[in-house]
Amino acid sequence: MTTTDGPLSIDLFTDESLADPFPVYARLRATGPVVWLDTAQCWAVSRYDDVRSVLADWENFTSDQGVGLNDDVNAALQGTLLASSPPLHGTLRGVLAEQLSPRGLRNLDMDLKQRAREIVEPLVARGQFDAVQDLARVFPPTVVADLVGIPDEVRPRLIPWADAIFNMMGPGDKPRTFSGAELVREQYAWLATVDGSVLNDGSWGRAIYDAAEQGKIAPEQAPRLLSAYTSAAMDTTINALGSAVWLFAENPGQWTRLREDRSLIPSAFNEVLRLETPLQFFTRAAVRDVELAGVPIAAGDRVMVMYGSGNRDDRHFGPDASQFRIDRDAADHLAFGYGMHGCIGQGLARLEAHAVFEVLAENVESFHLLEPPVRHMNSAIRGLESVRVSVK
Numbered sequence: 001m002t003t004t005d006g007p008l009s010i011d012l013f014t015d016e017s018l019a020d021p022f023p024v025y026a027r028l029r030a031t032g033p034v035v036w037l038d039t040a041q042c043w044a045v046s047r048y049d050d051v052r053s054v055l056a057d058w059e060n061f062t063s064d065q066g067v068g069l070n071d072d073v074n075a076a077l078q079g080t081l082l083a084s085s086p087p088l089h090g091t092l093r094g095v096l097a098e099q100l101s102p103r104g105l106r107n108l109d110m111d112l113k114q115r116a117r118e119i120v121e122p123l124v125a126r127g128q129f130d131a132v133q134d135l136a137r138v139f140p141p142t143v144v145a146d147l148v149g150i151p152d153e154v155r156p157r158l159i160p161w162a163d164a165i166f167n168m169m170g171p172g173d174k175p176r177t178f179s180g181a182e183l184v185r186e187q188y189a190w191l192a193t194v195d196g197s198v199l200n201d202g203s204w205g206r207a208i209y210d211a212a213e214q215g216k217i218a219p220e221q222a223p224r225l226l227s228a229y230t231s232a233a234m235d236t237t238i239n240a241l242g243s244a245v246w247l248f249a250e251n252p253g254q255w256t257r258l259r260e261d262r263s264l265i266p267s268a269f270n271e272v273l274r275l276e277t278p279l280q281f282f283t284r285a286a287v288r289d290v291e292l293a294g295v296p297i298a299a300g301d302r303v304m305v306m307y308g309s310g311n312r313d314d315r316h317f318g319p320d321a322s323q324f325r326i327d328r329d330a331a332d333h334l335a336f337g338y339g340m341h342g343c344i345g346q347g348l349a350r351l352e353a354h355a356v357f358e359v360l361a362e363n364v365e366s367f368h369l370l371e372p373p374v375r376h377m378n379s380a381i382r383g384l385e386s387v388r389v390s391v392k
């Protein structure tokens with residue numbers, strides 16, 4: 001394998017890189033559009049335009065051999081929505097789209113703002129709270145579990161399960177990658193026991209099993225689709241909310257701006273996602289020998305699509321790409337991916353985040369960090385373990 005500039009001995013999966021990947025990303029972007037990483041045995045695609053090109057080109061860069069960096073996770077993912085191609089992909093996606101598409105969400109009969117008030121207002125009344133433990137890890141899991149109809153006894157397991165699966169996306173030789181293998185087995189064991197009847201009547205989860213009964217999908221697909229909710233909807237949204245409060249505490253002027261002009265809430269959420277992209281990367285496999293930005297990629301090679309790096313690319317977002325500016329037009333960020341596998345849950349994620357931002361804006365004049373935030377370490381997810389703030 002060749003590279004644009006010879007192999008780079010960059011390791012994206014050390015604790016140091018995971019805690020602050022941005023200097024390494026900048027080095028990768030400066031080195032070339034496509035760089036072979038010996039440490040992860042994949043091509044790193046780090047610039048905005050190239051990340052988008054790979055995501056758009058599913059015929060050459062497929063997900064159907066998995067989207068992680070090791071053979072075990074890739075084998076386990078095969079045939080899921082995330083790791084499939086047409087026609088299967090369209091069939092599976094169609095089932096979730098009934099609830100998650102913009103049209104489906106118009107029928108959502110849950111008052112998310114009221115839900116946000118019930119969680120946020122008691123925290124604000126306390127004067128100080130942990131924006132991750134008390135808010136970000138409470139709101140999305142409760143909302144999603146209610147919508148999907150997850151039984152009460154399973155709910156405390158949702159966050160550890162999701163965290164374990166995202167860890168498993170890492171390179172096979174890193175201890176963190178399989179550190180949650182037992183949790184992943186536990187989740188699969190639970191999924192295998194689910195028949196539609198344990199999921200509440202009328203719930204989104206039950207709708208998946210109804211689709212199987214109606215012959216729209218094969219019965220064995222139902223638990224795998226259910227796992228889209230129990231994994232993909234958790235760590236992502238949770239970490240977006242935790243990072244948001246941290247960014248607002250660090251940038252008080254931006255919070256004041258948002259409070260003065262609530263119409264900035266959607267662009268503020270995009271800006272949080274751009275800057276602190278919750279899912280930092282996935283991979284694709286080259287289906288055939290193909291050229292990418294002038295670099296030959298051999299059939300079977302892994303290509304890492306680096307959403308988090310593309311989102312900091314000053315070629316696209318300008319020289320202040322590393323700054324948090326809520327009035328930036330960041331709507332074309334890559335945090336929800338792009339193209340055929342682009343996040344199907346983004347409408348729900350936006351509704352959740354906008355509701356939380358609105359209720360915070362109504363109740364909080366300013367955030368003050370009580371101590372430096374504690375980073376949560378995960379192979380693929382960027383986020384925080386704890387952000388303790390006092391509020392006025």
Ligand code: HEM
Nearest residue numbers: 081082228232233236237240335336337341343344345349
């Ligand atoms: C801020 C929150 C979220 C972020 C940052 C996020 C990020 C992403 C990204 C980057 C992808 C693209 C994967 C790829 O390129 O292969 C994706 C796909 C997906 N997301 Fe999300 N997501 C979020 C919330 C959600 C929610 C709330 C749900 C479910 C309710 C969800 C369900 C899915 C599913 C099922 C896919 C696979 C779609 C496909 O392969 O066609 N996500 N998400």
